[in-house]
Amino acid sequence: MKLFTRSMWVLGALLALVAIIACSPAGGVPQGAVQTVQAVATNVPGTVAAAATNVAPTVQAAATQANQAVATVQAVATAVPATVAAAVATQAPAPSGAENTIVWVKNIDDYITTDPAEGYEFSDWLAIHNIYDTLVKFEGKDLTNLKPGLAEKWDIKDAGDHWELTFTLKDGVKFASGNPLTSADVVYSWQRAINLNKSPAFLWTSTGGLTPESITAPDAKTVMLKMPKTASPTEFLNVMTAPPLGIVDSVEVKKHETTVDGKNDFGNTWLKSEGSAGSGPYALDHWTPQVEVLLKANPNAAVQPKTPNILIKHVPEAVNQQSLLEKGDADIAFDLTPEQITAVQSNKDLTTIKAGNLQIFYGGMNVAQKPLDNPKVREAIRYAIDYDGIVKDLLSGNAQVLQTIIPDGLLGANTETIFTRDVEKAKGLLKEAGVENGFDMEILVPTGNIGIVPMGDLAAKLQADLAEIGVNLKITQQPESELLATYRAAKGPIVLIRWGPDYADPNTNAAPFGDYSAGSIAKRNSWDDKTSAEMVNKAKLEPDSAKRVALYKELTEYIAHNGPYAVLFQPFQLLATRANVQGFDWNPMGYSDLWTISK
Amino acid sequence: MNFWNYVARRLVGIVFVLIGVSIITFLISHIVPGDPAAAALGDRAREEQVEAFRKQYGLDKPIPEQYVIYMRGLLQGDLGLSIRTRRPVAQDLAQKVPATIELSIAALLIAITLGVPAGIWSAVYRNRLPDHLVRIFALVGGSLPIFWMGLLMIGLFYNQLSLLPAGGRIDQFTPPPQTITGMYTVDSLLTGNMIAFQSSLHHLILPAFVLGYFSTAVIARMMRSSMLEVLNQDYLRTARAKGLKERAVILRHGFRNALIPTLTIIGITFGSLLSGAVLTETIFSWPGLGGYATSSAIGLDFPAVMGVTLLAAIIYPLSNLFVDLSYAWLDPRIRHG
Structure with missing residues (x-):
């Protein structure tokens, strides 16, 4: 004792x-x-x-x-x-201090892998984009002017029954290992992505119509793709800017290939979390799940980053992100709420940024549900909505009104104001549709917030707007995973949800919203419209950019009036940085060129 | 029945608890509404991707069959593949558990170190100022939600005083110690890495205090009431009559007997610390089991939820068994069997 x-x-x-x-x-x-x-x-x-x-x-x-x-x-x-x-x-080489490191605080719960052939989450892409170069690229926040990346030039040839895309690689590009980048690396990278068949594989197989055999290397500087006529070379060029299309060092990765479940893993186990094999400005130093990702400058990169280290710290709580930023322990905070952004605006040591975001929020109206099958009813609903009120009051100006399916930032964006709230006109349309006394309808809404958008409040606003024309919405809130199961099965009534593009090409929105056979959003709303589908396909296959823009204008206007959607707005991406952070640009696809940042 | 028979019987009991927990958790996690494929793949996924995902994770099979497959894997030490992180659950747990154990042990140490003396002090000075102070301390600890308490502590010690960090396990520019146990403070001591030790300890204090405060309050109150009970016993009067100093009477005779009920509470507290860690870990960006469990539950990550639950189902009864066994150490009259 x-x-x-x-x-x-x-x-x-x-x-x-x-x-x-x-x-x-x-x-x-x-x-x-x-x-x-x-x-x-x-x-x-x-x-x-x-x-x-x-x-x-x-x-x-x-x-x-x-x-x-x-x-x-x-x-x-x-x-x-x-x-x-x-x-x-024996400890790993350590980062070399605060002055040489940009500290980015963010919720990186969605960081799953650093392998470009597997990464398909926002946090993954932030790292992968800075580690792996692509053959063509967009710069900064621009998503419409394609620039040479690893390829100095490219050519699209109509070869009769297929398209032939030829890329000529730049000379002298080296990977972080010191190995020279050749066309064999491009072929290996893309073939392994198709063979691995992880989340991004559809970018090659479905969007590009490619197989492992259709990607070849006639010589060390040339890569050739054979694409079927059903695919669009123009669209695929835009797809090629996406981080999963980044090129890996085949010599290095092959050293780490192993057998998993009886199959070659093509180095996935290693690239996923242990190492990196890119030619981009940064290389992966380490990733500790739900802790941090440290990127260090790649000494062999053609473009040397302005800051040698990027530390992406997992800080799930927005309040903590704000504290760290205010104290100078972080340089960039990603997940601050609109209220926090307003609160820090008076702080001279900080800068707030309203950046582009390609997500669109919309109400999907299932045409299998009467009276939503009547286009006039859907049009009436669109005229009854107070778009400005949603953006200015509910979202405090942290979004812009968008009424079409192609958001500001993408080629072919249509940001025109097509619907201005007009209650009388809406009532008239309901009368023409034979439902002048209104009707009751359920609206499914995800619980909580999606980004900065409080979904329950948004639904309540729509409920109040539509009540004025006699449409009584019954709000049902569900976890998004539960709601999506109903929506996918096309069993939803009105579903209030958002959509984000997969890659920087308008077809990433046009096909899901406009073509029933794409098996996506049009199907979830039981809207099978042949005219729309034909317009989608025509715009996709048009090689001339200016003509494409015109075709997408027609398509977006057609869908705005005839489709089963009430598109509401696209939010801004809110960020805050220390005032001394320079050269920071946010790519609306959800990542950033980290090599341009300094402090 | 001797001591070891008793231990063996309790361990067999744990096996049955595990089977029961596995069935209940599996059923609950599989009948809740929601589509794990939707949670993992999001709204952008196409139908064929969703189907392929369901097939890969066996979600297209009937629930009983899924359970049999899961248990078969479990018997071979395979906890399955996490739907969310796409890594083996065992690998995820091995990475997260040491951080939570480190935090919970530190919290428990704080709770015992503060709670036990506070309880004794309070009992000895019953209805006087020290007693009132301890009761206020315990009331605040028992009433303040951990989440709120954490934010207040960060506001005070990080924002205002700049004494302690706001979160994380180690300074962002300090390399973690070489992994031996996975607990940074222990590993840094074992490897003699004093910089890492200082930094990890520095980061441990605030979350451990926040997590341990509620337990401190509970332990202090329990210690107070059991001490009060003991102080009125005849044998303490006898001890005083023998001429022992009051300090010796309380610490040597009173404390030991008052400790048994408190020990029970400490055992239960350790289990609740693990669950309380969920909030603390979120506030302090502590990469432990709590954050993993929360993300897994939100992401409908069944294999990960099962892994975490089974682990908790092992830790709870084991900590209780440990407490039961320690009774005999405190009171030689207690014999197991």
Whole structure:
């Protein structure tokens, strides 16, 4: 018993001691010391033991004043300098301090992989885009002017029964490993993506109509694609800017190929979380799930980043993101709420950014549900909605009105105001449709917020607007995963939801919304319209950009009036940075050129 | 029946608990509305992708068959593949568990160290200022939601005083220690990496205090009431009559006997710390089991939810068994069997 009582006091003393140690300046501001040790650890391993043990005196002095338990701990620490040296020296090369690192705080719960052939989440793409180069690219926030990437030029040829796309690669491009980039790497990268058949594989197979055999390399500088006539070369060029189409170092990746479940994993296990093999401005230093991703400058990259390290920290709580940003421990905060953005606007040390976002919020009206089958009823609903009120009041100006299916930022965007609230006109349309007394209808809404949009409040606003024309909405809120199951089965009445594009081409919206056979949104709303489908296909296959834009204008107007959608708005992406952060641009596809950022 | 028979019987009981928990969790997680494929793939996924996903994860099979397949894998040590992270659940758990254990143990240490003396102090000075102070402390601890408490602590110690960090396990520019146990404070001590030790300890204090505060309050109250009960016992009067100093009477005779009910609470508290860690980990960006469990539940990640539940179902009875066994150490009259 005596032992127990004593041990309790020792425990108390120990806790008090460790609190003092941890709160001491050495514990609170370890950065300088850390950097010294890091420098030693990476450069002169032999002296690491000395450097590491030099930090100990504070602890040692404290320990002698306290109790045996701590003294024992200290003994462990000082009695094994060889172990210390080995341990510190074998740690991964460390990041080199705050001044050389952009710290981006973000909820990276969705970071699943760093393998371009697998990544299909926003956080994945943020890293992959900066590690792997693509053959063609968009720069900054622009998504309409295609620029040469790894390919210096390309050519599209009509070869009769198929399209032939030829890409000529730039000279002198090297991977982070030092290996030269050749057409064999392009063929390997894309064939492995198709063979792995992960989430992005449809970009090649479905959108591009490609098979592993249709991707060839006639020589070390040339890549050739054979595409079926059903696919659009213009669309595929835009697809090629997406991060999954990034090129991996085939020599390096092949070294890490292994067998998983009896199949070649094409290096996926390694590329997923352990390493990277790109030619982009950054290479993966490490990714610890739900902790952080550290990108370090790739010394062999053609474009050297302005800041050598990018640390993407997992900070799920927006309140904490704000605290870290305000204190200067973070340079960019991603998930601040509109209220937080407003709150930090008066802070001179911070800059707030309203960037582009290609998501569109809309109400899908299932035409299998009467009276939504009547186009006049759908048109009446569109005229009854107070679009400006939603954007200005409900969303405090953090969105822009959008009434068509192609948002601002994409080629062929149609941001015209087609519907201005007109209650009388809406009532007239209902009368023409034979439902002048209105009707009751259920509206399914996801629970909580989607990004900055409070979905329940949005539904309540629509409910109030439509009540004025006698349409009584009964709001049913469901978790999004439950709602999507109903929506996919085309069993929803009106569904209030959002859509985000897969890649930077208008067909990524036009086909799902306009073509029933695409098996996506039109199908979920039971809208099978041959005219729309033909217009979608024609616009997709048009090689001339200017003509494409004109075709998409026609298509978006046709769908706006005839389709089963009430498109409401596209929100902005809200971000905040420290005021000294320069060169930051947000790509509306959901990532950023990190190599242009400095502070 | 001897001691080891008792332990063996309890361990067999745990196996049955696990089977029961696995069936109930599996059923509940599979009959809740919602489509895991939709949760994992989002609204952009096309029909064939959704179907392929269901097939890959066996979600197209009847629930009993899915359960049999799951249990077959479990017996071979395979907890399945996480729907959300696309990695083996066992691998995810191995990464998350040490962080949560480290946090929970630190919280428990704080709770015991503060709660037990506070309870004794409160009982000895019954209805006087120290007692009132401890009761207010316990009331606040028992009433303040962990989430709110965490935000207040960050506001005070990070934003205002700049004494402690707002979150994470280690300073963002300090490399973590070489992994041995996965607990940064322990690993850094074992490898003699004092910089990492200081930094990880620095990061541990605030979340551990927030997580441990509620338990401190519970332990303090339990210790107070059991101590009060003991203080009125005849044997304490005898001890005083023998001429022992009051300090010795309380600590040597009173404390030991008052500790048994408190020990039960401590055992239960350890289990609840693991569940309380869900909120604490979210607030403090602590990459442990709590955040993993929350994300898994939201993402309808059945294999991960099963893994976390089964792990909790092992830790709870084991911590209770440990407490039961410690009774005998405290009171030699108690014998298991």
